[in-house]
Structures are given as structure tokens and as C-alpha cells.
Amino acid sequence: MIDIAKIATTLQQVTALANLGAAVVQAGAGAVAQVLAICRQRGYDVDTSALDELIADAERRRQIAEREKTAQS
Amino acid sequence: MRRALLLVAVLALPGCASLGGARHVGTVGLVSAHSVLSAIQDTEMRMVCGREGAPQAPLCVPISRHQVISAHLSTAFAMEVRAAGIMRTLPQGTPQPADVVSLTFQVGSLVQEILRLMPDSGDKAALVQSIGGTK
Numbered sequence: 001m002i003d004i005a006k007i008a009t010t011l012q013q014v015t016a017l018a019n020l021g022a023a024v025v026q027a028g029a030g031a032v033a034q035v036l037a038i039c040r041q042r043g044y045d046v047d048t049s050a051l052d053e054l055i056a057d058a059e060r061r062r063q064i065a066e067r068e069k070t071a072q073s
Numbered sequence: 074m075r076r077a078l079l080l081v082a083v084l085a086l087p088g089c090a091s092l093g094g095a096r097h098v099g100t101v102g103l104v105s106a107h108s109v110l111s112a113i114q115d116t117e118m119r120m121v122c123g124r125e126g127a128p129q130a131p132l133c134v135p136i137s138r139h140q141v142i143s144a145h146l147s148t149a150f151a152m153e154v155r156a157a158g159i160m161r162t163l164p165q166g167t168p169q170p171a172d173v174v175s176l177t178f179q180v181g182s183l184v185q186e187i188l189r190l191m192p193d194s195g196d197k198a199a200l201v202q203s204i205g206g207t208k
Binding site for chain 2 (some may be wrong): 044050051054057066072073
């Protein structure tokens with residue numbers, strides 16, 4: 001069972017800490033689904049898997065940004 | 074101001090942790106921040122002047138500014154990788170490391186700077202709304 005109130009409180013605290021506003025609460029459906037999935041399947045291994053995916057995607061996006069740093073058009 | 078915010082964050086974290094464990098809360102926070110950064114990158118790339126589908130000047134992002142924004146994004150994603158790496162190796166029941174809090178704050182600052190660099194337009198307004206920010 002998902003405790004929406006607890007998730008909302010958690011996300012508000014986290015986003016407030018990150019100074020990103022109420023980002024997650026109102027984010028796009030994909031982002032919310034991703035976060036809710038982690039909240040729903042709470043556990044050390046689930047978090048590890050989520051962090052692995054995050055690291056891989058962040059590194060992919062960092063490389064894109066590196067290329068775009070020198071883009072001419 | 075930033076020191077004060079950091080202090081608030083450090084003090085607030087034990088409260089966060091009680092809601093699901095520091096590692097879990099940190100994971101949710103990092104995934105959330107990553108979603109925001111990803112939305113910004115995807116949107117900004119579509120706004121670069123001269124690219125297919127980009128708005129006309131002055132609503133598009135000039136290439137020189139796009140390069141600066143990309144540098145900020147590269148730094149922010151690198152910080153995310155560092156923070157996630159720290160969180161990944163965190164043993165169960167361990168408090169949230171101050172490094173992760175600091176990195177998260179720095180990512181937040183870069184987000185604010187990137188949004189400042191993007192020209193006001195319908196695309197930017199939609200982006201800001203989607204990530205729950207304020208104008």
C-alpha cells in the first residue's frame with residue numbers, strides 16, 4: 001500500500017532541500033511514476049537498482065552536455 | 074544565505090530519514106532532482122536557435138548561451154553521479170552524508186542559473202510549470 005501523504009511530505013522536504021520548488025509533486029507523469037515506483041517498492045536492493053539506473057542515465061546525459069558545450073549549431 | 078540553507082538542510086535531514094531511512098529518502102531525492110535536470114536538458118536542446126522546431130529569436134537560445142548552459146548541465150550531472158555513488162555504498166541505517174546534501178544544493182543552484190539563462194518563452198514557462206518552479 002502506498003502512503004501518499006508520507007510520500008508527498010518526503011518529496012516536499014527533499015525538494016525544499018534541493019531548492020527546486022515542489023518539483024516532484026507536480027513533475028511530468030514519467031518522473032512521478034518513477035519516484036512512486038521507488039516509494040512503492042521500498043527496499044535496499046530497489047534503491048540500489050534505482051541509483052544504478054540514475055548513475056547510468058546521468059553519465060549518458062553528462063556526455064551529451066559535454067558534446068553540446070562545443071556545438072557550433 | 075547559502076550557509077544558512079545548508080544548515081537548515083543538515084538539521085532537517087534526521088526528520089527526512091525517519092520517513093523511510095536516510096538512504097531511501099536520499100535516493101528519492103536524487104531521482105527527483107535527476108528528473109528535473111533531464112526535463113531541463115531535453116527542453117533546452119529543443120530551444121537552440123536554428124535547430125529544427127526551435128522558436129525564432131529572441132525566444133530561442135543562442136548557441137553561445139547554449140554552450141554555457143551545457144557546461145552547467147555537465148557539471149550538474151557529474152555531481153549527481155558523485156552523489157548517487159556515495160548513496161549507493163551507504164550501509165543501511167547510516168545517516169545521510171553531508172557531501173550528498175552539499176552536492177544536492179549545488180545542483181539546485183545550477184538549476185536556478187540555467188533557468189535564468191533561458192529566454193522567457195512559452196517553452197520555458199511550460200518547463201518551469203512542469204518542474205513545479207516559480208517564475
